[in-house]
Amino acid sequence: MTDYLLQLTPLLSLLLLLLLIAQSLLLNPLGARTIYALWSAVPVLLMFSVLSPLLPVNSAPQALQRYQVGLQQLATSAATVNWLFWLWLAGVVVCISFLLLGYLSNRALFKRATPVHHTFAPVNCRLASDNAGPYITGFLSPAIVLPHDFFSRYDALQQKLILQHELTHWQRGDLHLNYLALFVVSVFWFNPLVWLAYQQYRQAQELACDALVTKYAGKAEKIAYGYALLSITQQTPQYGWPLTHHYGDFNTMKQRIMQLQNQHGLSKTVVAGTLALVIATTLLLQQPVLAGSNKTQPLAPVMRIEPGYPVSAVKQGVTGFVRMTFDVSADGTVKNVNVVKSSPQGVFDKEAVKALQQWRYTATGAEHKGQQVQLDFELDVVKAEVERISVTPPPPQKG
Numbered sequence: 001m002t003d004y005l006l007q008l009t010p011l012l013s014l015l016l017l018l019l020l021i022a023q024s025l026l027l028n029p030l031g032a033r034t035i036y037a038l039w040s041a042v043p044v045l046l047m048f049s050v051l052s053p054l055l056p057v058n059s060a061p062q063a064l065q066r067y068q069v070g071l072q073q074l075a076t077s078a079a080t081v082n083w084l085f086w087l088w089l090a091g092v093v094v095c096i097s098f099l100l101l102g103y104l105s106n107r108a109l110f111k112r113a114t115p116v117h118h119t120f121a122p123v124n125c126r127l128a129s130d131n132a133g134p135y136i137t138g139f140l141s142p143a144i145v146l147p148h149d150f151f152s153r154y155d156a157l158q159q160k161l162i163l164q165h166e167l168t169h170w171q172r173g174d175l176h177l178n179y180l181a182l183f184v185v186s187v188f189w190f191n192p193l194v195w196l197a198y199q200q201y202r203q204a205q206e207l208a209c210d211a212l213v214t215k216y217a218g219k220a221e222k223i224a225y226g227y228a229l230l231s232i233t234q235q236t237p238q239y240g241w242p243l244t245h246h247y248g249d250f251n252t253m254k255q256r257i258m259q260l261q262n263q264h265g266l267s268k269t270v271v272a273g274t275l276a277l278v279i280a281t282t283l284l285l286q287q288p289v290l291a292g293s294n295k296t297q298p299l300a301p302v303m304r305i306e307p308g309y310p311v312s313a314v315k316q317g318v319t320g321f322v323r324m325t326f327d328v329s330a331d332g333t334v335k336n337v338n339v340v341k342s343s344p345q346g347v348f349d350k351e352a353v354k355a356l357q358q359w360r361y362t363a364t365g366a367e368h369k370g371q372q373v374q375l376d377f378e379l380d381v382v383k384a385e386v387e388r389i390s391v392t393p394p395p396p397q398k399g
Helices: 002-030 032-038 041-054 071-112 156-172 174-187 192-213 219-234 250-259 268-286 288-293 311-316 349-356
Strands: 124-127 135-137 143-146 301-303 320-328 334-343 368-377
Touching: 002 032, 002 041, 002 192, 002 268, 032 192, 032 268, 041 174, 041 268, 071 143, 071 174, 135 156, 143 156, 156 174, 156 192, 156 219, 174 192, 192 250, 219 250, 320 349, 334 349, 349 368
Parallel strands: 124 143
Antiparallel strands: 135 143, 320 334, 320 368
């Protein structure tokens, strides 16, 4: 798993860097709605990086591989893989724990809030006991938390626009997209660009929501909306959990007010072209290159498990070999092990297959089919012209 994530990180980092540059330089020419839509390139990249190994690759069967490996080398490789995996998993657990804490805190805040019995409320709305909100929350059904002075601070038009802003988040699926974004952050927590990209993604989300709310608004409505944003900026945010929407700090709010005068529609051509380029690049980097390299550079395992020598064969002094074919998954695991030839037939097959299924190869992001290996079972290890794995029998049991 860690090998696969590290192999994918450079491509993901490059995409995030390009999106950050695009948001900085192209926000005014393209508009917030197009910039926000471009962030969909991230899940598209991840999805096709997972699907690309499932696509057929035209590659010739691999040459037979034979090795000789010491136990000390095997133990070192296994320890490194395990150390990296547990470090990554610990980071994932910390991130998920923080998100869970935010969810529980948000639910407690919502339950403490006072229900709003008002004809204007299109969904379940509640007044917080402090300045928390306005923000929309929920998974299956929406609920809006409003600050305690919502009705006294804003006039009727501002109240309408604020509620429309929150409902627009729900109608576009922004909350659920944020769950997906936070999942990506949790998985790639070790990459600083992911954290920076998440902040800019949320900022683009708010700008795009503003643009959609004020798409058909007149001058008076835009002025009222701008004053409402300024009023929200003046309050000190009480909560900053990532599962809720917040309007941003002063600099972010200033940018949002300026963008109210910069209306652009959604450029479907730009978005579609960008996604097509991302898909093509992902498939190009993960499929053809690997398919071509398979013919000349056979995969090398990073962890090999030595099979057990059958006790009955030791007692009878039997030696032999097992030749097998197998496939290597995108994450480096071995699957589809089949015995092609063995001698003596059926004596060493079970132990050889059991050991090979535990081997690990370097994660390449693509599936490699038709790998071949031969395990030689010899009571006395002898030198050979080819590298091979020599399988030694267990010490004789007393009694």
